[in-house]
Structures are given as C-alpha cells and as structure tokens.
Amino acid sequence: MNHRGLLKPLNNLWSLVLFWIGTWQARADRIGEMVDISLKDQFIRFASMEDPALRFALAGGVILGILCGMMGTFLVVRKLSLVGDTISHAVLPGVAAGFLWNMEKDPLAILIGATLAGLIGMVLVSQLTRHTRLKEDTALGMILAGFFGVGICLMGMIQRLPTGNKSGMDKFLFGQAAALGWEEIQIMALVGLIALSMIYLFYKELLVSSFDPSFARSIRIPVDWIHHGFMLLLAFAIVISLEAVGVVLVSAMLIIPAATAFLLSDRMHWMLLWACMVGVMAGVGGVFFSFLGQKLPTGPFMVLSAAVLFALALFFAPRHGMLARWWLRRSRTLRIQRENALKAVFHIMEKEAFTKEGVTVIALARSKGQTLKATEMTCRELERAGLATLSHEEKALYLTPDGMRRAQTIVRNHRLWERYLTDAANYAPDHVHDDAEEIEHILGEDTVRMLERQLNFVDRDPHGKPIPTIQDIASSGQAQASKGQGMSGYRNPS
Amino acid sequence: MSSERKPSESIPLEIHDLTVAYQSKPVLYGIDVTIPPGKLIGIIGPNGAGKSTLIKSIMGLIPIEAGWIRLFGEPGKRHLKRVAYVPQRESVDWDFPVNVLDVVMMGRYGRLGLFRRPKAHDREVAWACLEKVRMTPYADRQIANLSGGQQQRVFLARALAQECDLYLMDEPFAGVDAATEASIIELLHALRADGKTILVVHHDLPTARNYFDMLMLLNMRLIDFGPTEAMFTYEKLQKTYGGRLTILSEVADAVRQNHES
Numbered sequence: 001m002n003h004r005g006l007l008k009p010l011n012n013l014w015s016l017v018l019f020w021i022g023t024w025q026a027r028a029d030r031i032g033e034m035v036d037i038s039l040k041d042q043f044i045r046f047a048s049m050e051d052p053a054l055r056f057a058l059a060g061g062v063i064l065g066i067l068c069g070m071m072g073t074f075l076v077v078r079k080l081s082l083v084g085d086t087i088s089h090a091v092l093p094g095v096a097a098g099f100l101w102n103m104e105k106d107p108l109a110i111l112i113g114a115t116l117a118g119l120i121g122m123v124l125v126s127q128l129t130r131h132t133r134l135k136e137d138t139a140l141g142m143i144l145a146g147f148f149g150v151g152i153c154l155m156g157m158i159q160r161l162p163t164g165n166k167s168g169m170d171k172f173l174f175g176q177a178a179a180l181g182w183e184e185i186q187i188m189a190l191v192g193l194i195a196l197s198m199i200y201l202f203y204k205e206l207l208v209s210s211f212d213p214s215f216a217r218s219i220r221i222p223v224d225w226i227h228h229g230f231m232l233l234l235a236f237a238i239v240i241s242l243e244a245v246g247v248v249l250v251s252a253m254l255i256i257p258a259a260t261a262f263l264l265s266d267r268m269h270w271m272l273l274w275a276c277m278v279g280v281m282a283g284v285g286g287v288f289f290s291f292l293g294q295k296l297p298t299g300p301f302m303v304l305s306a307a308v309l310f311a312l313a314l315f316f317a318p319r320h321g322m323l324a325r326w327w328l329r330r331s332r333t334l335r336i337q338r339e340n341a342l343k344a345v346f347h348i349m350e351k352e353a354f355t356k357e358g359v360t361v362i363a364l365a366r367s368k369g370q371t372l373k374a375t376e377m378t379c380r381e382l383e384r385a386g387l388a389t390l391s392h393e394e395k396a397l398y399l400t401p402d403g404m405r406r407a408q409t410i411v412r413n414h415r416l417w418e419r420y421l422t423d424a425a426n427y428a429p430d431h432v433h434d435d436a437e438e439i440e441h442i443l444g445e446d447t448v449r450m451l452e453r454q455l456n457f458v459d460r461d462p463h464g465k466p467i468p469t470i471q472d473i474a475s476s477g478q479a480q481a482s483k484g485q486g487m488s489g490y491r492n493p494s
Numbered sequence: 495m496s497s498e499r500k501p502s503e504s505i506p507l508e509i510h511d512l513t514v515a516y517q518s519k520p521v522l523y524g525i526d527v528t529i530p531p532g533k534l535i536g537i538i539g540p541n542g543a544g545k546s547t548l549i550k551s552i553m554g555l556i557p558i559e560a561g562w563i564r565l566f567g568e569p570g571k572r573h574l575k576r577v578a579y580v581p582q583r584e585s586v587d588w589d590f591p592v593n594v595l596d597v598v599m600m601g602r603y604g605r606l607g608l609f610r611r612p613k614a615h616d617r618e619v620a621w622a623c624l625e626k627v628r629m630t631p632y633a634d635r636q637i638a639n640l641s642g643g644q645q646q647r648v649f650l651a652r653a654l655a656q657e658c659d660l661y662l663m664d665e666p667f668a669g670v671d672a673a674t675e676a677s678i679i680e681l682l683h684a685l686r687a688d689g690k691t692i693l694v695v696h697h698d699l700p701t702a703r704n705y706f707d708m709l710m711l712l713n714m715r716l717i718d719f720g721p722t723e724a725m726f727t728y729e730k731l732q733k734t735y736g737g738r739l740t741i742l743s744e745v746a747d748a749v750r751q752n753h754e755s
Contacts, residue, residue: 077590204603204612211590211600218553218579219604219656220571262591266636271591 054291056185057177060244061283061302063188064253067195069279071237072258073272074230078210082137083122085251086144087231088238090121092151092247095172099158105168107183114239121147122231151247175246175299177287188240195233199272202226207268244283246299256306257282263310263317282306336441338385341378342407343414343440344368345388345399350465358391358398404476408468414440415461416451422462423455429462503567506531506660506691507552511561514544514551519750521547525561525716529693531659534686536696536706536722540735543713545695546582549662553579565660575604578658582665583646588638594648595633598623601655623654626681643674650678654685661685661692668697679705699731 075084094117098110121143128139158169171179180188199206209216209223216223241250261274286302293301315322344367348359365375379397382388387403390396399407417436421427427435443451459467507529514522522544529535537545550556552563554571566573578601601623602616624630627647632640637648646666653661667675682692686707693710696702702709702722709725711717711734718730725731 077587079587201609204600204606205608207592208600208603211592211597212586214555214581215579215600215652217555218574218577220574221603266591267593267596268591 053178054287056180056182057244057287057291057298058284059185060177060180060188061287061298062280063185063192064241064244065257065279065281065283066276067188067192067237067279068241068250068253069257069261069275069277070195070199070272071234072254072256072279073261073268073275074206074210075234075254076258076262077268077271081251081255082140083125084234084238084254086125086140087118087122087235088251088254089144089247090147091115091118091235091239091242092148092172093117093154094151095242095247096151096154096158096169099169100154103161103163107187111187111239114242115235117147118235118238119232122235148247171246171297172242173246173248174297175242175244175249175302177244177290177298180243184243191236191240195237198229198233202229206230244298245286245302246297249299249303252303253279253282253306256303256310260306260310260313263313263320266319278306278309281309334381337378338382338387339406339410339441341368341382342387342399342403343410345397345403346407346411358396360396361390362395364397401476405473408473408476410440412468412473413443413448415465415467416448416455417443418461418463419455419458419467420451423458432462504531505529505564506566507693508564509552509561510563512548512551512558512563513560514547514556515559516547516556517750520559521714522551523715527710527716527719529691530708531691532686532689533707534682534692534694534705535708535710536694536702537710537712538696538699538702538725538734539712543734545712546664548712549579549664549693549695552662553577576658577660577662578653578656580649580653580661580663580666582668583642583649586637590637593634593636594629594640595620595624597637597648598651598655601652604656619657620651620655623651626654626684627651628677641671643670646670647674647677650681654681659690661690663692663694665695665697667701
C-alpha cells in the first residue's frame with residue numbers, strides 16, 4: 001500500500017467537515033413531541049453513554065459501518081452490487097428458520113440459518129444461469145424476490161405463534177440496534193476482525209482479481225477461490241448486520257458508503273478508508289436518531305444518514321462532484337471567452353499594422369458584433385485577469401505584455417492549425433476557420449512545436465496572414481522596456 | 495532434436511498436435527510448432543484464425559482438447575511464471591481506483607506470493623519499466639485520464655515488470671498512434687537483445703514484414719513457420735488468407751450443434 005501523499009490537506013479538511021456535518025444534523029433536527037426531555041439533554045445522555053443498551057448499539061453501529069464499508073467497496077468495484085442485494089434479501093427465510101429451530105431468538109442458529117439461505121440462493125442463481133437461457137440479472141431478481149417472499153411468510157407465521165410476539169423477530173426486517181446484546185456484539189466483532197484480516201492478508205490478490213481477472217489468472221492468482229471466499233465473507237457480513245440494519249435495508253448500507261467513497265477517491269486504499277468512515281458515521285447516526293425517537297427502527301435512519309453523506313459527496317466532492325465539474329466547465333468557458341476577446345483586439349491592431357498602442361472599445365464592439373455594454377464587461381474582465389488595461393473613462397483598451405503574449409499564442413495556434421488542415425489534411429481553405437476556432441484554445445505547446453516542424457516553419461496561414469513565431473511572442477514582453485516603442489505583433493514586421 | 499532426449503529447458507515453447515475447441519466449436523487443429531529462444535515472432539492470420547485462442551491456451555486460460563504444450567521443457571503450469579501475457583486492450587474498467595504506477599506494480603505481484611507486501615526493490619523495477627515506456631510523468635494519474643496509446647504502454651510496462659523470459663502479446667499495435675507503435679517496437683527489440691522470446695499476434699501484414707524475425711502463419715491449422723522473408727510467398731499467403739477453409743468451418747458448426755442438442 002502506498003502511503004505517499006498521505007492525507008493531503010484537502011482530504012483532511014473533508015473528513016473534518018463531513019464529521020462535523022454528520023453530527024450537526026443531530027444537533028439541529030427536532031424530533032418533535034416524541035421527545036419529552038430537551039434535545040440538549042438527550043444529546044448529552046447520548047454522548048455520555050450511560051445507557052448500556054446504547055453502548056452496545058453504538059458498538060454495533062461502528063462495527064457494522066466498518067464491515068459494510070469494506071465489503072461494499074469491493075462489491076462496487078467488482079460490479080457485484082446487485083449480487084449483494086440478492087444475498088441480503090435471500091437470507092430472510094434462513095433467519096426465520098433459525099428462530100424456528102429452537103423456538104427462541106438464538107443468535108448462533110439465526111446466523112447459521114441466514115448464511116445457509118444466502119449461500120443456497122447464490123448457488124441457485126449460478127445454476128439457473130449456467131443451465132438455462134436465463135441471464136444473471138433475471139436469476140438474481142427471481143431469487144431475491146422469491147426467497148424474500150418465503151421469508152416474509154415464515155415471519156408472519158412466527159408472529160402468530162404464542163412465543164412469536166415477544167421473540168423480537170420483527171426487528172429483523174428494519175433493524176433495531178437497541179436489541180443488540182453482549183452475545184451479538186461478540187459475534188459481530190469476531191466476524192469484523194476476520195473480515196479485516198482477510199482483506200489485509202489478501203489485499204493485493206483482491207485488488208488484481210477485481211481490476212483484471214484474466215491478468216490475475218495469468219500470474220497464477222486463484223481468482224475463483226478468491227471470489228468464493230469473498231462471497232462467503234460477504235454472506236457473513238450481511239448476516240451479522242441484519243439485527244442492526246434489517247434485511248430490507250442492509251444492501252443500502254453495503255452500497256451507499258462505498259458509492260460515496262468512490263466519488264471521493266481515486267485509489268483503492270483511500271476508497272476503503274472513506275467507505276469505512278462514511279459507514280461508521282451512518283451507523284452512529286442511525287443509532288442516534290432511533291435513540292432520540294425512543295427506539296424507532298435503526299435501519300431507515302442509518303440509510304438516511306448514509307444518503308445525506310452521499311448527497312454531500314455528490315455535490316461537493318473535489319474532483320468528481322457536480323460542483324467541481326461545473327466549476328471546471330465554467331472556468332474553461334470563461335478562459336475561452338477571454339482568449340477570443342484578446343484575439344479580436346489583436347486582429348484590430350494587426351489591421352492597423354500595429355501603429356496604434358491599443359484599440360477603442362467601440363471598434364472592438366463593432367468588430368465582434370456585440371453591444372457596447374457587453375464589450376465593456378469583457379474589457380473589465382480582461383483587466384481583472386491582468387491581460388489588459390482600460391484607459392480612464394474606459395474608452396480604449398491596451399494589452400499588457402501578458403495579454404499580448406496570450407493573444408499572439410492564440411493567433412499562432414489558429415493559423416498554424418489552419419495551415420496544417422489545408423496542407424497536410426487537404427481541407428479547402430474556406431473550411432478551416434471554424435475548426436481552428438475551437439482548436440486554438442486547447443493546443444498544447446508540444447503539439448504546436450510538432451506542427452511547426454511538420455509544416456517546415458511556414459510563416460503564413462492559408463489566407464496569407466502572418467503567423468507569429470515564438471521569438472515574436474517572447475519579445476513582446478520586452479517591447480515595453482524600450483521607451484516610445486509601441487508593441488508590435490512581430491519582431492520584424494514586414 | 496530426437497524425441498528420446500529430455501525436452502530442452504532452453505526451448506521456451508513447444509506445441510504438439512494441439513487442438514482447442516471454444517464452446518464446442520473446434521478453433522485450432524493439430525498445431526505442431528517449436529519456438530526457438532531469443533526471437534521476435536509474429537503470428538499472422540485472418541480474423542477467426544485462432545491466433546488469440548492459441549495465446550490463451552498457452553497461458554492455460556482455455557482448456558485443451560488434444561495435444562500438449564511445453565513451457566521451458568515442462569508441461570502444465572510449472573514455468574508459467576516465466577511467461578508474461580499482454581492481452582488485447584480489453585474491457586478494463588477505466589474508472590477503477592488505481593493509478594498508472596499501481597497497475598505496473600501489479601506486474602510484480604506474481605513474484606511475491608501470498609501474504610507478502612511489495613518492497614522497495616519492486617517499486618524500483620516498476621518505476622524503471624515506466625521509464626522504458628516513457629510514462630513516468632503519468633505515474634500518479636488515474637487510468638481513465640490516458641489516451642489509447644498511453645493505456646497500451648501502461649499494460650506493456652506491467653508485462654515488463656514481470657521480468658519474464660517469454661512474452662505473449664495479443665495485438666499490441668491495434669489502435670495505437672504511430673509514435674506509440676514506434677516505441678513499442680523499440681522496446682521489443684531491446685527485449686530481444688536481452689535474450690527474451692517474444693510472440694506477437696499481429697493484424698497488419700505489411701508491417702509484419704518489417705517488424706518480425708520469424709512468422710507463424712495460422713488459419714485454424716499451422717500453415718507454416720519460419721524466417722519472415724521465406725514466409726512471404728504467394729502460395730503461403732494465399733493458403734493463409736485467401737479462401738477461408740469453408741468446409742472446415744461448416745463441419746465445426748455441425749459439431750457444435752451436435753453437442754448442444
């Protein structure tokens with residue numbers, strides 16, 4: 001694992017922000033008339049963890065968050081989210097069977113029953129896919145709904161039994177972290193530890209087999225064993241999360257934290273870390289809200305907390321969030337607008353053979369076919385960017401050395417590209433302008449040098465206009481140094 | 495080499511009477527070939543000739559119907575670790591959370607075995623391989639932000655990092671730009687100078703003449719194998735490309751349908 005660039009400041013800031021927001025919700029929301037003690041007192045009671053049931057519930061939420069985060073990460077990158085969904089619903093009849101075994105809520109029996117049901121479900125899916133025309137998504141959908149339906153029937157039966165009502169089995173649908181006892185926490189901690197160590201020990205095998213299974217096979221990594229081992233671990237993780245989150249929503253706890261992490265990271269170990277953090281926050285948030293609401297089911301609140309965190313990442317994630325992408329697009333558009341304005345200024349100056357030092361705003365507006373007001377705004381924008389200065393009274397625009405350099409570069413890119421299209425790609429000269437209008441803004445320096453070389457350092461574009469050279473661009477920075485000498489587009493204007 | 499002597503370890507690849515079927519349809523028939531070490535060899539043939547299938551069956555990714563394959567004198571997967579496989583620039587998930595260096599490091603995993611972590615030496619080798627393909631400025635980039643030619647070079651660097659003796663490449667030049675193609679050839683020549691053996695499935699006949707020392711002409715059967723110039727005769731190429739073996743294909747279809755009903 002690579003620890004270079006560990007915790008860049010932005011990542012650090014993000015984790016703090018998310019944690020603060022995650023707990024801010026708790027402070028600011030009102031649960032209404034269900035709370036007869038004040039919110040502040042509830043929070044203090046929560047934070048001080050006097051309530052033993054609360055301590056177990058929190059421990060369960062934390063373990064669940066870490067486990068679901070880790071397993072969910074691999075589900076998402078291996079594109080197995082639907083499989084996770086199927087297993088998590090297919091376990092329900094197993095849960096019911098576990099209860100019916102001894103007619104009491106025996107955690108171990110339920111665990112075994114649920115795992116068996118999950119595994120049987122998966123075996124059925126693969127058999128269906130292999131021996132019939134049915135595709136995998138069909139088989140998954142059938143097993144998910146079919147097993148779940150059977151499970152609901154069994155749960156209904158259990159409720160009608162004399163011991164059924166007090167069994168606490170109804171908590172398995174939507175989860176109740178408050179029902180977690182010492183036994184359950186022990187099992188959860190054990191499975192959590194096993195999962196952590198498996199992922200640690202087999203990290204590189206998991207990574208390669210997830211990324212490129214045929215390459216993994218070619219370097220003798222046992223891809224099939226890893227897949228089956230992972231599925232088994234997944235089944236365990238789902239089953240021990242059932243009591244806290246519930247059968248209906250455990251797949252959400254697998255997927256949402258991992259999906260959030262996917263938006264926040266570009267490397268696997270960071271994604272794992274983020275997924276665990278989001279999972280823990282969601283787990284704790286769910287416990288807290290259900291605790292506030294006097295033992296409302298925890299599952300939905302965990303999922304809601306996770307969903308809020310996901311929404312935050314969706315909007316505010318540094319590279320992949322919508323805000324970041326919008327910002328990038330906007331700054332790109334603005335840059336292109338600025339460069340087009342610079343080009344227009346350059347063209348006017350060129351037409352006057354660089355005899356004048358600047359252009360009038362009116363002339364600029366006329367050449368671009370814009371209103372005076374719009375042009376004035378553009379001019380001010382150029383001034384703000386340090387590319388030009390406006391005379392007082394804002395009647396004339398003068399390019400700064402930076403602005404001149406940038407204008408020359410754009411014009412050079414444009415005219416070189418036009419020449420390339422006509423000479424090397426056999427475009428007609430009247431077809432090349434629009435293409436060059438787009439390309440001029442994005443040509444990198446290396447590509448431009450290659451163009452120059454390929455075109456044998458040609459000095460005119462297809463319309464006869466001179467192409468600024470690198471020396472021209474470099475010297476315009478020094479032009480202002482010599483007094484009284486106006487800035488010319490070219491060192492040796494013809 | 496008489497058949498009584500023990501198969502030589504210096505022969506990187508020996509194939510005898512290989513028949514491979516792909517989903518009940520015979521794709522390769524009775525392939526017999528001995529690959530000499532230290533040569534750059536092209537595998538040429540029309541589409542559907544079984545070129546990729548041959549490579550995959552050498553790697554053990556596809557089951558064999560008949561015949562055997564020996565790598566460095568031993569059958570089975572004994573010496574598979576000395577073979578590096580560069581598959582077609584396939585459907586890799588480009589959004590996967592790894593960067594360029596991570597992918598090249600994966601080439602070192604095969605040598606590490608279970609439970610071991612990559613060491614500093616592995617990083618150095620990975621870095622050196624990135625330099626050989628001229629991708630070091632991109633080491634930190636997530637793989638989606640690369641052009642087609644750059645992606646191909648990353649997978650090539652991964653194969654180099656495996657430090658193998660036999661390289662099998664499936665159409666490494668497909669869809670790459672001219673600059674990348676030139677640098678790949680340069681790399682292959684360097685490997686050959688190091689004594690490595692390289693088999694390349696190639697799709698373009700004219701360039702095959704310039705690139706390879708020897709050519710294997712394949713069209714479900716081995717048409718011929720030998721020095722490049724000797725392979726470029728009209729009859730040989732006609733046999734390989736012209737007149738696809740229609741009867742053979744139809745019989746193959748019939749066999750498949752027979753299996754399925």
